Amino acid sequence: MDFILNEEQKLMIETARKVGEKFGPDYWRALDAEKAFPTECWQAICDAGLTGAMLPEEFGGAGLGMVEVALIIEELCAAGAGATLAQIFMLNPIFGGVSIAKYGTDKMRAEWLPKLCSGEMQFxxxxxxxxxxxxxxxxxxxxxxxxxxxxxxxxxxxxxxxxxxxxxxxxxxxxxxxxxxxxxxxxxxxxxxxxxxxxxxxxxxxxxxxxxxxxxxxxxxxxxxxxxxxxxxxKGWHQLLDVLNTERIVTTAGLIGAGRLALKLGADYANERRVFGKTPIGAYQSVQFPLAQHWAELEAAKLLNLKAASFFDNGLPFGSESNAAKLIASQAASAVAERAMQIMGGMGFSKEMHAERLWRDARLFRFAPVSEEMILNYISMANLGLPRSY
Known part of the structure; x- marks a missing residue:
C-alpha cells in the first residue's frame, strides 16, 4: 500500500493550488454576497486542464482517475472556495462527463466532452x-x-x-x-x-x-x-448509479478542503489574538484541542476518501468507504468552521472573517447529496449485517 504521491499527482496538486490561490476567500466572499456564479474561476480551472482529469484523452481530458480528481478538488477548495466549488465538479466532470463518456453515443462524446473540458459547455x-x-x-x-x-x-x-x-x-x-x-x-x-x-x-x-x-x-x-x-x-437506474456513486467522493474532497481552510483561519487568528495579557489565545488548550481533534477527523476522512477513489479506479466496490468518508468529513467541516467562528468571538460572526460562509456552505452537506441518517442505514446493513430499518 503506497501513500506516496507520484510526480504527476504532485504537479496537479501544485497547479490546483496556484489556480485556487488566484481566487482566494475575498473573491468568494464577494460572489457569495452577490449570489453570482464563479465564472472566471471555473474558466481558469478549465484552462489549467483540471476539469477533464478523469475524462478520456482523445476528448480533451487527462485520462487519469478519481484519486487525482479528489486531490485536485481538495486543493482548490482549501485555497479559498470552501465546499461549494466541489459542486461544479459534480455538475460537469461527473453528471455530464461520466454519463456521456460511459453511456453517450460516439457523436455525443466527440461533440460535448471537448467543450466540457474547455469550459464552453456546462451541465x-x-x-x-x-x-x-x-x-x-x-x-x-x-x-x-x-x-x-x-x-x-x-x-x-x-x-x-x-x-x-x-x-x-x-x-x-x-x-x-x-x-x-x-x-x-x-x-x-x-x-x-x-x-x-x-x-x-x-x-x-x-x-x-x-x-x-x-x-x-x-x-x-x-x-x-x-x-x-x-x-x-x-434500464437507466443502474446506469444512473454509476454516475451518482462518485458524487460522494467529490463532495468529501470539497469538505476536506473546506475543513482545511477553516482550520487555517482559526489557527491563524488564535496565533495572533491576545487577551488578558501577552499570551496568544492559541496557547490555551481549550482553543488547541478542538482544532487538533478536527484536524485528526479531516485526515481520517481524507484517507478513507482516497481509498474509495482508488477502489473506484480499480473497479472494486467502494460504497462503504465513500459513505463513511462523507459522514466524517461533513461533520468535521461543519464543526471546524463553527469552532473557527467561536475562536474569533464576535468577529467570527462577521463576513469579513470568512468562517461564517464556510459554515453556511458546509452545513448543506450534512444532508446532501445523502443524509447522515441514510449513510448510517447503509453502514448498518452493509457492514454490520443488521436488518433494514426503513
Missing part, C-alpha cells in the same frame, strides 16, 4: 423531486413516447446550476410502475437542452452555497428527441 442533472428525495425510485416525472422521441412532464427540486448550464441530464420514468416488476425498471436518462420550450425553472432562496444557484424545474410537455437518450431505454 446539470435533474433527479430530486418534491416527493422523491432520498427515495429516488418514487420519482413521478414521466417521458411518454411520441413518434421517434418522447414528451416529458413533471417537476424537480433542488437542481443545482440550472441557469449556467446548456445541457441537463434528466431522470424520468419511461414505463409506468404498474407495468413493471421492480421499481428499478422503467427508468431512463436523457440529455436535453436546458433552454427548451416547456422547460422552466425558478430559483430557491437558501442559507448558503449562494455562488451556485438551486432551482425548481418544471417540464410541461417538453419534446425529447430520440437521439437524446443516454444509455439504455428503461
Amino acid at each position: 446539470c442533472m435533474a433527479l430530486t423531486e418534491p416527493d422523491a428525495g432520498s427515495n429516488s425510485l418514487e420519482l413521478k416525472t414521466s417521458a411518454t413516447v411520441e413518434g421517434n422521441g418522447w414528451r416529458l412532464n413533471g417537476q424537480k427540486i433542488w437542481i443545482t446550476g440550472v441557469p449556467q448550464s446548456q445541457k441537463m441530464l434528466v431522470v424520468a420514468r419511461t414505463t409506468p410502475v404498474g407495468q413493471i416488476e421492480k421499481k428499478t425498471q422503467g427508468i431512463s436518462l436523457f440529455m436535453i437542452d436546458t433552454k427548451r420550450e416547456g422547460l422552466s425553472h425558478t430559483a430557491i432562496d437558501k442559507l448558503g452555497t449562494n455562488t451556485i444557484p438551486s432551482s425548481q424545474v418544471f417540464f410541461d410537455n417538453v419534446l425529447v428527441q430520440g437521439d437524446e437518450l443516454i444509455g439504455t431505454l428503461d
Whole structure:
C-alpha cells in the first residue's frame, strides 16, 4: 500500500493550488454576497486542464482517475472556495462527463466532452423531486413516447446550476410502475437542452452555497428527441448509479478542503489574538484541542476518501468507504468552521472573517447529496449485517 504521491499527482496538486490561490476567500466572499456564479474561476480551472482529469484523452481530458480528481478538488477548495466549488465538479466532470463518456453515443462524446473540458459547455442533472428525495425510485416525472422521441412532464427540486448550464441530464420514468416488476425498471436518462420550450425553472432562496444557484424545474410537455437518450431505454437506474456513486467522493474532497481552510483561519487568528495579557489565545488548550481533534477527523476522512477513489479506479466496490468518508468529513467541516467562528468571538460572526460562509456552505452537506441518517442505514446493513430499518 503506497501513500506516496507520484510526480504527476504532485504537479496537479501544485497547479490546483496556484489556480485556487488566484481566487482566494475575498473573491468568494464577494460572489457569495452577490449570489453570482464563479465564472472566471471555473474558466481558469478549465484552462489549467483540471476539469477533464478523469475524462478520456482523445476528448480533451487527462485520462487519469478519481484519486487525482479528489486531490485536485481538495486543493482548490482549501485555497479559498470552501465546499461549494466541489459542486461544479459534480455538475460537469461527473453528471455530464461520466454519463456521456460511459453511456453517450460516439457523436455525443466527440461533440460535448471537448467543450466540457474547455469550459464552453456546462451541465446539470435533474433527479430530486418534491416527493422523491432520498427515495429516488418514487420519482413521478414521466417521458411518454411520441413518434421517434418522447414528451416529458413533471417537476424537480433542488437542481443545482440550472441557469449556467446548456445541457441537463434528466431522470424520468419511461414505463409506468404498474407495468413493471421492480421499481428499478422503467427508468431512463436523457440529455436535453436546458433552454427548451416547456422547460422552466425558478430559483430557491437558501442559507448558503449562494455562488451556485438551486432551482425548481418544471417540464410541461417538453419534446425529447430520440437521439437524446443516454444509455439504455428503461434500464437507466443502474446506469444512473454509476454516475451518482462518485458524487460522494467529490463532495468529501470539497469538505476536506473546506475543513482545511477553516482550520487555517482559526489557527491563524488564535496565533495572533491576545487577551488578558501577552499570551496568544492559541496557547490555551481549550482553543488547541478542538482544532487538533478536527484536524485528526479531516485526515481520517481524507484517507478513507482516497481509498474509495482508488477502489473506484480499480473497479472494486467502494460504497462503504465513500459513505463513511462523507459522514466524517461533513461533520468535521461543519464543526471546524463553527469552532473557527467561536475562536474569533464576535468577529467570527462577521463576513469579513470568512468562517461564517464556510459554515453556511458546509452545513448543506450534512444532508446532501445523502443524509447522515441514510449513510448510517447503509453502514448498518452493509457492514454490520443488521436488518433494514426503513
